[in-house]
Amino acid sequence: MRQELMSLPKTLADDVARNLVMVAKLIDEEPEKAYGYSRVALRLASRVAAVREAAGFAAYATQKYTEALAEFRAARRMTGNVDLWPVMADCERGLGRPERALAMAGEPEVQKLDKAGQVEMRLVAAGARRDMGQLDAAIVTLQSSELASNSVQPWTARLRYAYADALLASGREDEAREWFAKTVESDKDGATDASDRLAELDGVEFVDALAADDEVDVEGDETVADEGVPSSAAIENPEDKQEEREKDEKGEKNEDEDRNGNGTS
Secondary structure, eight states: OHHHHTTSOHHHHHHHHHHHHHHHHHTTTOHHHHHHHHHHHHHHOTTOHHHHHHHHHHHHHTTOHHHHHHHHHHHHHHHOOOTTHHHHHHHHHHTTOHHHHHHHHTSGGGGGSOHHHHHHHHHHHHHHHHHTTOHHHHHHHHOSHHHHOOSOOTTHHHHHHHHHHHHHHTTOHHHHHHHHHHHHHHOTTOOSOHHHHHHHHTTOOOOOHHHHHHHHHHHHHHHHHHHHSOOGGGOOOHHHHHHHHHHHHHHHHHHHHHHHHHHHO
């Protein structure tokens, strides 16, 4: 990318680079913001292949598949590179055209892809089969030497997960459980939710620890409140006490008058 930007004036190249950095930084967590930065870069340098590719991925992340496909095609024309072939096919799926994705899976470009690209193309093709309701064909599509291999590669977890999910969808629960377990073994970064899917198959229910703690705290607060606040019967009313004092004083005065009266008679 840096080499491509060198063809631009330095100030312009710096501006484009800053926007591309933000695209890469935000695309996973805040794709809409990443898309906004990609549009700025695109306005500044639409003839740079790296910019068109970044714009394509930002559009893809926000499910703007028509726009993404156009950008990927432009980048491919500029570079002649086939690396974008699988994601272009997946855009066809996103646009509701799985048959086109399958057709692309059979094109000569696939043979030019590296191993990671070929596995990605296999995943897209299997997804297209499922889109068309061809579940058994999707399972067969995923069966490959890469799936059977015991070595863990960057694509291993996703490939195993897709296979397990397809097996489960076809009602082959025991096999699905086996492959979800294999996915967990290879998914060290937690890129999939295979552990949750496996627990679900095993009938394990997760309890939200934070919610449980909050509930305990609330109950504890209520108990403390009950112990710390006196009942209404135990609360003395100052007015009532004053009235009682006045009655006592009046009673004492009457007793004195009675004693005096008896003494003069």
